[in-house]
Each structure stands twice: as C-alpha cells, then as structure tokens.
Amino acid sequence: ELTMRMLDIWSPPGHEAEMAAVAHRALIDAGAEDVTIDDEFPESPSVLAWLRSGRPGPTLQWHGHLDAIATGHTPARREGDVLHGRGASDMKGALAAEIEAVKILREFGLPERGDVLITFHGLHEEGHSAPLHRLIERGIHGDAAIIGELGSPAELIVTSRGLTFWDL
Numbered sequence: 025e026l027t028m029r030m031l032d033i034w035s036p037p038g039h040e041a042e043m044a045a046v047a048h049r050a051l052i053d054a055g056a057e058d059v060t061i062d063d064e065f066p067e068s069p070s071v072l073a074w075l076r077s078g079r080p081g082p083t084l085q086w087h088g089h090l091d092a093i094a095t096g097h098t099p100a101r102r103e104g105d106v107l108h109g110r111g112a113s114d115m116k117g118a119l120a121a122e123i124e125a126v127k128i129l130r131e132f133g134l135p136e137r138g139d140v141l142i143t144f145h146g147l148h149e150e151g152h153s154a155p156l157h158r159l160i161e162r163g164i165h166g167d168a169a170i171i172g173e174l175g176s177p178a179e180l181i182v183t184s185r186g187l188t189f190w191d192l
Contacts, residue, residue, distance in 0.1 A: 026050055027120040028100055031109030036094030037068070040146035043090040043116075044069040047144050050123045055130035056142060065155045068146030072164065074139060075129055081138025085166025088119045088173065089148030089156075118172030119144060141166045 026046075035043040044061055048071050051059045056073035063069045068091070092111030100109030107117060122142060129135065143164065145155040159165065 026123060027107055027112070027117050028102065028109075030116040030120060031100035031107065031112060035091050035111070035146075037091045037147050037150035040068045040090040041066070044071050044144070044146070047071045047090065047119060047123065050120075051126060051142065054123050054126035056126050062155075062159070064158055065146065068155055070146065070155045070159060071142075071144040072159075073126075073142040075126060075135060075142075076139045077135045077137050079137040081135070082168065083139045083141050083166040084135075085141045085143060085169040086122045086125075087143050087145075087156075087169050087171050088115050088122060089153070090119070090144050090146045091149045092116065093149050113173075115173040121172060 030043060030046060033042050033046065048059055048061050051071065051073045057076055059071070059073040061069045062072055071090070092114065095110070097110040098108075100107070100112075102108070109116075126142070129140070141164070143156075143159060145153065145159065147154050148156070
C-alpha cells in the first residue's frame, strides 16, 4: 500500500517535497525516532530518522533517494505480486520496504546495540545528489550503509550501479 501511494506521486529531481512528506509520516507511524525533514534544499528535502538501541555500537545507515527519473509513464498498477510504476524499483519500492522493516525491528526490540540511521534524499536522478553530499559533509552518515536500489530475486547487488564519490 505504501509503495503504491509513493508510485502515485510525481517526484522528478527538484520536486521531492511530497515524497518526503509521505516518507516522513510513514516513518513516524512505523515507530522511528527523531524523524525530521531536513529542508536545506526546500524543493528536494531529505528525511532523517533513527532507531536507537541505547547501547554502544556501530551505526548502520539505510539510505535511499526520493526522486524518480522525469519521464512520462502510465499510472501505477499491481499485477499479482508485481508493482508497475515510475520508480517502483528505482527506488520507491525499496523505500517502502525500509519503512516496513522499521516496524519489524521495533516489534522485536531491535537493534540490541548500536543504531540504525535512515536517510532519504532528493536530486539523485539528476546526477549530482547535492543533498546527500551535504548530509555527509555535516556528519550525518553511518559507519556502513545499505541501499536497496535495483536488483532482482536472483541477484544481490553488493556495489553501486552508478553512484560513486571520488576525492582527488
């Protein structure tokens, strides 16, 4: 249901505010802590949330982007277990899955140690990911990150397929 709601939102780069608002509300409802909308980029805000254990340990970051490629598309639809729509696998389905995972972790009292930082940003599909760069520059990042973008039932992506950062 959450994925289908997200698929109905037109969210090309530079116009992710509605997606951010939906993700923000869903994270609150799922039981995340300190859920905020970071509006350093007002038309492309980031969403930040935490799952804190209260015990020392590493911070695992779950990350994703709120925008979808700006091309025309047919209305979102579901055919059995398959969802069709602009951004279904890139990456609104993964955002919804991360939010649903918050509910599961909360139900089982997890994490037991360390924290989970959830970050969603905009301006990814335009190629520069400025909001993500600013989060990193401001120290808002985990010790390791999981990004649920792309893949298939038979494939585990263990590296990026198109977003790298280089310091030269």
